[in-house]
Amino acid sequence: MLALGQDEIAKYPFLADAGQYLKEQGFTLEQFGTDPDLIPLIEKAYNRIYAACEGDPQSYKSDIIENQASNTASLPREVFSFLLSIVLLKLTGIPTLAKRFALNEAMRAEAFLEKDLKNISTDSNELPIKIIEDLFSIKVKKHNDFFVISVSDYIKHSIHFHEREWKLINRHVEDGFVFLTPHQTVRLVRKELGTFITSKILTGKKPSMISGFEKFVNNLISYSKKFSISIVDSGEYPPCIKHAIEILEKGENLPHSGRFMLATFLLSKGRLVQQIAPLFKNAPDYNEKTTLYQLNHLAGTSGSGTQYSCPSCEKLKTQNLCFIIPECNNIISPLQFGKKKN
Numbered sequence: 098m099l100a101l102g103q104d105e106i107a108k109y110p111f112l113a114d115a116g117q118y119l120k121e122q123g124f125t126l127e128q129f130g131t132d133p134d135l136i137p138l139i140e141k142a143y144n145r146i147y148a149a150c151e152g153d154p155q156s157y158k159s160d161i162i163e164n165q166a167s168n169t170a171s172l173p174r175e176v177f178s179f180l181l182s183i184v185l186l187k188l189t190g191i192p193t194l195a196k197r198f199a200l201n202e203a204m205r206a207e208a209f210l211e212k213d214l215k216n217i218s219t220d221s222n223e224l225p226i227k228i229i230e231d232l233f234s235i236k237v238k239k240h241n242d243f244f245v246i247s248v249s250d251y252i253k254h255s256i257h258f259h260e261r262e263w264k265l266i267n268r269h270v271e272d273g274f275v276f277l278t279p280h281q282t283v284r285l286v287r288k289e290l291g292t293f294i295t296s297k298i299l300t301g302k303k304p305s306m307i308s309g310f311e312k313f314v315n316n317l318i319s320y321s322k323k324f325s326i327s328i329v330d331s332g333e334y335p336p337c338i339k340h341a342i343e344i345l346e347k348g349e350n351l352p353h354s355g356r357f358m359l360a361t362f363l364l365s366k367g368r369l370v371q372q373i374a375p376l377f378k379n380a381p382d383y384n385e386k387t388t389l390y391q392l393n394h395l396a397g398t399s400g401s402g403t404q405y406s407c408p409s410c411e412k413l414k415t416q417n418l419c420f421i422i423p424e425c426n427n428i429i430s431p432l433q434f435g436k437k438k439n
């Protein structure tokens with residue numbers, strides 16, 4: 098377990114041992130549900146979850162300003178709101194909420210991590226470096242304004258990035274090490290950070306209900322219905338498309354290339370933007386406005402007016418999106434699935 102200072106626990110609360118922290122502060126979970134002075138902290142935790150799930154993190158009033166806790170009293174509030182969020186999510190037991198919350202917390206921590214990386218000396222024992230090393234087993238060294246990691250670590254962690262800038266050939270590499278800016282360094286671990294926080298919520302036994310928490314848990318259960326999606330009948334769809342729909346159904350993160358494939362496939366099959374948009378509701382980073390904007394762009398109803406085509410099977414193979422089965426029968430596009438005759 099990393100040794101953490103006061104401000105650091107507030108910025109990276111997922112590193113704290115929840116039980117230990119509560120004990121040190123002299124509280125039990127039961128007190129939060131019954132003590133009128135502590136109930137506002139459950140409300141704060143509820144708001145933290147709600148803001149994350151809505152994709153509107155700014156609406157959560159954090160006590161951290163300019164990378165520091167705003168005052169001494171605010172530090173425990175910030176940590177409690179995180180720990181109580183975890184408790185509420187565990188009691189609610191809905192993976193979609195947990196994953197949306199975790200992704201948002203990962204992005205929040207990513208912002209702190211980036212600022213902290215910019216301010217460190219060359220000491221490899223400084224916290225941001227230790228976090229990346231201990232949590233994700235990546236050895237990072239500072240080199241002037243850059244951070245360097247081994248090519249093998251880089252490849253392992255950038256494997257799901259399909260944008261051109263992440264291809265090794267587009268990176269500055271020297272003597273087996275890849276040079277990254279602070280922003281790129283933390284971006285590399287966003288997914289793992291989200292997975293780490295999700296596992297904090299979803300692993301372990303679901304606790305028994307705590308008196309005073311019921312109202313918040315019931316509200317979250319009702320709220321989660323917003324994210325249930327009516328899946329389009331995927332019976333005749335090729336495995337790549339079925340797989341993408343399953344990922345979204347589970348509330349997991351479908352990479353940008355997968356979303357592009359799914360949307361362009363369904364648009365080509367004559368589905369309307371309004372019919373496709375709800376499919377993405379379950380994605381941890383869902384934002385209604387952005388989704389509609391992007392779908393309209395792909396459909397050619399906004400922007401240049403060009404309708405984008407579904408990628409070829411060959412392209413999807415290179416993006417790890419192909420889940421070929423014999424019925425694919427040498428087709429060259431998912432749109433041909435089920436049509437090709439022998």
Ligand code: SF4
Nearest residue numbers: 335337410419420425
């Ligand atoms: S071969 Fe084509 S249709 Fe079949 S799973 Fe792969 S990408 Fe999809």
